[in-house]
Amino acid sequence: MAIVLRYVDNKGFVVEAFIGLVHVKDISALSLKKTIVNVLAQHSLSLSYVRGQCYDGASNMQGDINGLKMLIKKESKSAHSIHCFAHQLQLTLVAVSKKCVQVGELVLLVSNILNVLGASFKRKDELRQSQKDNLQKALDMDEIETCRGLNQELGLIRAGDTRWGSHYKAFQNFILLLDSIIDVLDTLVEDANTLDERAKASGYLRSFQTYEVAFMLHLMKDILGITYDLNISLQKREQDIANAMILVEVAKKRLQKLRDDGWEPLINKISMFCIKHDILIPNFDDPYSNSGRSRRKIVDHTVLHHFHVEVYIL
Template sequence: MCNVEVMVEQPQCASVYEEPALINEQPPTRIDIAHLIRDPSNRPQIWEYPINQQDEIRRAYINLGPYQPLMSEYPLTASYNEQVGALVLDNAPQNAKYTSHQIQKEILHVFARNVQSSIHHEIGDARFCLIVDEARDESRREQMALVIRGQGYDGASNMRGEWNGLQALFINDCPYAYYVHCLAHQLQLALIAAAREISDVHTFFQNLIFIINIVSASCKRNDELRAFQAATIEHLVDIGEIETGKGVNQVGGLQRPEIADGVRTSNPFALLMSFDFAFILHIMKNVMGITDVLCQALQQKSQDILNAMHLVTTTKTLIQKLRDDGWETLLEEVTSFCKHQDIEVPDMDACFSNVGRSHRKTKSITVEHHYRVDIFTAIIDQQLQELNNRFNEQTIELLKLSATLDPKNNYKLFSVEDICLLVDKFYPEDFSNQEKTHLRFQLQHYELDVPNHPKLKNMSSIADLCQGLVETEKSTIYPLIDRLIRLILTLPVQ
């Protein structure tokens, strides 16, 4: 009986396995180009067509352009809703089919106005801010999106422009809509990008990426590099040039970056053993070393705005000092390094010849002038400009004064005079003269009351403080302070 059942079932199994062959049936040997299926969800893939016609069909689809579906082909809403189905498409009146592009745009404008009205109704007279960010598309063009929360930018030139950018449009309409750069944006990457605006620095990073890719692509080269580095460290320890200790002199690998466009495929050893490479390497080491403390502080989850602003000031001061007094020291360091590595050092008093440019259009300059002015000074000026664009004097003062309302560490930064200065200088239109007088008296009571309140003395942020004032009904006792706190909360750094 068992054998009989097996013999009976075998044809059924055979039929099951034959079905995919029927489903994957190849298209006809010759396709009519004039009747191609337009709908991307229904048409076959290019490789499913005959090989001798694939290029022809691909060109035909390109010539046809983007597929524009007809509403009659997608009666989804009508199929789900009988009331809609009775009024649209074939059932619609001849003068109300809503297939005209103009009518469809008018309907979208109606939707947009309804959304705007709903947002306006929700916000009411409350203060708000705008956070603006952008991303590059495939064509490397910046695409911008707006989110109603704060007027902060991540630094794109079309947004931070003082006169022609988006900032100017806001300032013209609302003089007290303050520009505050997004502190969460990685400053180190922005500073490197600013330095790469200089052609010599751009070439340096291209060569650096090329060298790292060359070494990282080969396990043998990587092992040789590690072995050479270990031998070098051991030799320097033996002669006493470097100290030993826990966690120092560790042999590390190279992190492989993405390959940049236009990287030159030169001899990697020759690139490393050039004075230009060593010179820019030392400059970037010094500049990035100065700015690293600020960059790390801005990346912390719990940001100390006051200390961060102090770091901005010290960073600018140190970079300016490097520009004014650091040339001789840098040149000595680079020269010593090159001699130690058997790298040829050019004569600084010789006439500089820029390969690839017409000598008739280039002024006669010395090699020292090229390295000091065209590279050293230019790099530092780019860093200072980037820092000034992100943290101008107005922004620094605004954030410092705003920090006086921070409740952390039992309100230790609280200052009546600084808070009054904040209102007078940055929010004069939000408080009348009489309210400014009352604000001072409210602050005096606030200083003795709120820090000692059991529910308010352990607050960690201004946002928590604002919520705590509402929950304890202190916002009704100190309405002017509550208004000021809400204004500060519109700054996208709290």
């Protein structure tokens, strides 16, 4: 366990001191508390001096009953527990995003495809080789620029709820690696060792090549691109609460501008993407058919209304 102490010195300056790494055999909240008490005692300090405490989101740390923060709070009422600015942002984004079914479906699909592609070194090598082949083809056709630092090999980022920035990178790389992902899934459909693997690859391949997925990938990439910039800024060492609030306000304005003025650019970008990758673009004037609902439930709105109002605006 790494312990960092933040205090105000005699001159009134805030100082951060890395106390060091402490080996803990038992990671229960009670054991962690005893370790911290012992470390503080070595520096002639006690819990009564503690004015704040900050940990990650693990239950043994943040539990409201027997978590480490509560055990310390019982001994020192002034030891208020806070998350870092970036972690608070991540928790908020996770909570809000889970209320949107389309986002949940996209995250689940991306996660499942990652599990399939990362299940063996052979598939990873196939993805890497396909990426090289597609890159060479694009270079031969002068579709991309060549410059130092450009066209680096990309990997598939495994996303995690407590690392929300990882979702941004995962969606971004899925957009860039779409052809390579399709190539590997195609090969798996033909050469899978079991019927179960073949069925999964076929299902993911069919789901992945839809306008709905293309739309959600680009929409979430744009939204999370803004929050990712905010996330990086909030993690800077010199950040304070006043500046953090300014950064949040700037991010909110950028999101509002995206909502007000970003529809046409987004649709144009997705259309070009779908044409490039042979993905069928629906007629926006047609009645919307939700494949996830019973066909007996009559839908009285168009495809345009669904994507623009129900997904993009709401």
